[in-house]
Amino acid sequence: MRTLPKIPFGARVFMAAFGVALSLALTSGAQAYHNFWAGCGYEAPTFMTTMTRDAAQSYAYAASYEGYHWGGGCWNYDDADSYPYEGPGDVSSHGEGADCSGLTFKTWRESQDVAKDGRYYWRALRNVHGPYGTLAFKAGYGAPNHVVNKSTAGVMDAFSSDTHIGMVFFRSLYGGDQVIEAKCEACGTNIFYETYRSNSAYGGVGRWGWTG
Amino acid sequence: MDGLRFVCSRAAAVGAALALVLASGCSHEKPPKRLADGALPGEFRPVRGSVLTQARTMRRTTLGPRFSSCFSGDDAERFSGDTLVLERIGVDSQSLTFIGPRGDTVYGCDGGAEPTGERAEPWCGSAAGRLFDGRLLDPRLDVLCLAPDGLPLAYAFVEPISSARWIGVDQGSYTEIYEVLAGLPVRVATTRHVQREGRATFVVTQYDREGQELTKQTLEAAVAG
Numbered sequence: 001m002r003t004l005p006k007i008p009f010g011a012r013v014f015m016a017a018f019g020v021a022l023s024l025a026l027t028s029g030a031q032a033y034h035n036f037w038a039g040c041g042y043e044a045p046t047f048m049t050t051m052t053r054d055a056a057q058s059y060a061y062a063a064s065y066e067g068y069h070w071g072g073g074c075w076n077y078d079d080a081d082s083y084p085y086e087g088p089g090d091v092s093s094h095g096e097g098a099d100c101s102g103l104t105f106k107t108w109r110e111s112q113d114v115a116k117d118g119r120y121y122w123r124a125l126r127n128v129h130g131p132y133g134t135l136a137f138k139a140g141y142g143a144p145n146h147v148v149n150k151s152t153a154g155v156m157d158a159f160s161s162d163t164h165i166g167m168v169f170f171r172s173l174y175g176g177d178q179v180i181e182a183k184c185e186a187c188g189t190n191i192f193y194e195t196y197r198s199n200s201a202y203g204g205v206g207r208w209g210w211t212g
Numbered sequence: 213m214d215g216l217r218f219v220c221s222r223a224a225a226v227g228a229a230l231a232l233v234l235a236s237g238c239s240h241e242k243p244p245k246r247l248a249d250g251a252l253p254g255e256f257r258p259v260r261g262s263v264l265t266q267a268r269t270m271r272r273t274t275l276g277p278r279f280s281s282c283f284s285g286d287d288a289e290r291f292s293g294d295t296l297v298l299e300r301i302g303v304d305s306q307s308l309t310f311i312g313p314r315g316d317t318v319y320g321c322d323g324g325a326e327p328t329g330e331r332a333e334p335w336c337g338s339a340a341g342r343l344f345d346g347r348l349l350d351p352r353l354d355v356l357c358l359a360p361d362g363l364p365l366a367y368a369f370v371e372p373i374s375s376a377r378w379i380g381v382d383q384g385s386y387t388e389i390y391e392v393l394a395g396l397p398v399r400v401a402t403t404r405h406v407q408r409e410g411r412a413t414f415v416v417t418q419y420d421r422e423g424q425e426l427t428k429q430t431l432e433a434a435v436a437g
Binding site for chain 2: 042070071088089090092100101112113114115128129130131132134135136139141142143163164203
């Protein structure tokens with residue numbers, strides 16, 4: 001009868017540790033998703049008296065790399081999409097990130113009541129999209145919103161088509177703009193070079209009430 | 213003391229009977245007698261106590277300002293006069309549905325009361341959804357409108373399954389019936405289960421030509437995109 005070779009104690013410890021590490025690595029994706037969604041909340045926003053364009057830039061930029069979720073509005077600040085590869089048009093998948101109109105709504109500190117034009121700070125993990133779709137934004141609908149001339153649209157004004165909206169991060173020298181936008185599941189949320197300003201499908205939209 | 217107990221027990225019995233009558237009255241509430249435009253609604257015979265909405269198709273030019281007032285500025289000009297528009301009149305709702313000039317986007321104009329006074333009557337909301345292989349991926353929920361009684365009014369598209377000819381939406385005391393027309397998704401509306409968070413739930417039943425139930429599903433929609 002053959003006997004198996006004796007494994008030294010150090011090697012056994014190493015193999016056990018390796019097994020534990022492997023199992024943790026395999027479950028980390030699901031774990032990250034569950035940890036992320038558990039943090040999303042529904043508390044009331046904080047009413048603010050100020051709203052500056054550079055603060056809005058910081059707020060929107062902080063959402064970069066956090067992913068894109070159709071109909072979403074909840075993200076953390078770990079610079080990664082905790083739930084990537086969602087199905088298109090699926091609101092119910094509990095993914096991380098905002099969609100285009102959700103990012104604009106939260107960045108512009110708007111109210112869920114379309115008749116209110118006050119400033120409401122929504123923290124990143126507050127899961128809210130807001131009542132506006134892109135067509136409503138494009139029409140400048142709602143007390144806080146209005147249509148602006150595209151040629152004069154400035155920092156943190158927006159360009160909206162029937163199906164997409166993005167905010168001007170800064171104007172580029174080459175005819176287009178650096179636009180911060182929640183673009184799509186595959187491309188996520190980030191600053192992209194866009195020519196919406198000269199695209200006839202897009203109109204200019206602004207937020208009333210900037211204090212600086 | 214016994215007399216008092218007797219009076220109390222009788223009062224309780226009368227109260228319980230009254231509550232029962234009220235409750236039974238509520239559960240047998242009759243369907244509405246008028247549509248949003250004041251017309252008398254028909255009944256879809258296979259579904260008892262239903263209300264049949266009106267639907268008709270026409271060219272954009274026929275609708276004139278009723279069409280253009282759905283858009284801001286001259287945004288309506290991109291739609292040609294030949295654009296086929298499906299107009300629907302429901303109990304609390306009225307809507308227009310049409311396909312965009314490039315054929316890849318479906319639009320909805322949603323009617324009702326409007327809380328800000330910014331839009332021309334009867335429109336208070338609108339929606340646009342990209343078509344993928346001729347179908348929407350998402351119901352394009354709109355919660356910007358109010359019903360005449362002040363309740364939030366939610367609109368959404370329902371994609372009919374093949375062989376579906378009628379769509380029914382549970383409105384509590386009655387079922388509102390929409391005809392499937394022109395190969396377009398059906399813009400339905402409800403005031404039930406509408407949340408301020410921009411979410412709404414529709415209980416949707418699809419029927420074939422004879423009114424035979426094909427599917428019944430709960431459509432949970434959220435404002436997106």
